Amino acid sequence: MTEPILKVDNINVYYGSIHAIKGISFEVHSGEIVTLIGANGAGKSTTLNTISGLLHPTTGSIYFLGESVAKIQPHKIVVKGLAQVPEGRRIFAQMTVRENLEMGAYTQLNNNYFHDDLDKVYSLFPRLKERRKQIAGTLSGGEQQMLAMGRALMSRPKLLMLDEPSMGLAPILVEQIFSIIADVHKAGSTILLVEQNAQMALSVANRGYVMETGKIIATGTGEDLLSSPEIKKAYLGG
């Protein structure tokens, strides 16, 4: 097997005195969609924020493209090709749609790439092209999620991490967002997806990890986890 794009090796993360992540390990390989599922408070977002460098593990290591990134500052990790779409979207509400996309491309200094990438994002999300001059705060929730994803794609990520993309969206929009995730994956992105909506996440993912109170308690392919009786009972409502 080839070397994974992302390898998380036995990391422990503390929030002050709270032991939020208790020795978890997992990998993401090129071309995969991997999902981390689990209930609220299981430590999924903490895991993503640690990989992004917003938090640092007390012990354990994180390798991105074979390089240790556990102690690097967040803005330097983006340059290496890791993008996160944060929980709650966190778009720049007072800037225009296009300016948000420009901020996504902040690390990309080549102007020719910029216009190509902008066209790609606009063809993936035609709605964003229509609203490119609009102030981002005036977009609907679903459009804001598209903008957050488009913004992350502008940094030409080798790994795209999505934190709860379905959160707070109407069911019809959830379907749409997951079909977009599948499209982005088909277009060549490797994705690490964190979700509470286990059913949807496992149905698009190649592999999944189940988290509970800071630990990984189960792992398998999306199909295996979907059909496992225990997972069904705990996370899929029956």
Next chain:
Amino acid sequence: MDLLRHFINGMSLGSIYAIIALGYTMVYGIAKMLNFAHGDVIMVGAYVCFYAVSRYKLPPFVGVALAVLLCTILGIIVERLAYKPLRQAPSLAVLITAIGVSYFLQNTALLLWSSNPKIFPSIIKRASIKLFGGQLSISHITILTIVTCVLIMIVLNLFVNKTRLGKAMRACSEDKGAALLMGINVNATISMTFAIGSGLAAIAGALLCSAYPTLMPTTGALPGIKAFTAAVFGGIGSISGALLGGLLLGVIEIFAKAYISSQLSDAVVFAVLIIVLLVKPAGLLGKMTQEKV
């Protein structure tokens, strides 16, 4: 004719307030802190300019450039040493530190340059312009001040809205966490904001002391507070708010001095501020932020 004269003088004083207010408002926008030492940077800038021009006989333009350079460096150093270690600290701790920095700068100035007032040489030495058959006389420094303010506003607006770094600055002021995830170096951006604000303060110092030539270690304190008021007046965090607030404050102050009482002028200025804040708590152009879910 008096009315017009007072109005022009008010615009000129207001331009100085506006330039200082920009420093308050930009730093507040990005670091969410009130840098009460900002007024004293004006004073440092004015002293640098004074020594360059009076002692070393450099041309005024070079003196101002030198003041801008040194104040920019001063701003970066102050941010790095005093405020950066407190990035995660409660805002009260940062506020007290800023007041401490203010006293530190004033007392260092006292030590270096003594409390004896220096007579600041105007950066322009030309006779006033006479209009309407000599009924209206406007000094060159008045015109230069207004023109400088307009130029600074135009350049700053272009910077913030059109350049990559300026947009990154706006992104940081909205959401530092998200800005980090874009690969923006938030610390460097904050540092840059302090640098710009302090550089502008140096320009304001030279203009202020050209119009009101007494230079002392406490020279920056009152204009600093007034400019802070102007920033709040216009809506703190907003660049156009700083301009509007500064100009209004200057005009109100001069009119109050001319038509009410020169002793009461500051009271009038602050009374207007209180009324504005009662009606519009975010200031004239301030935005009440609302979160969308």
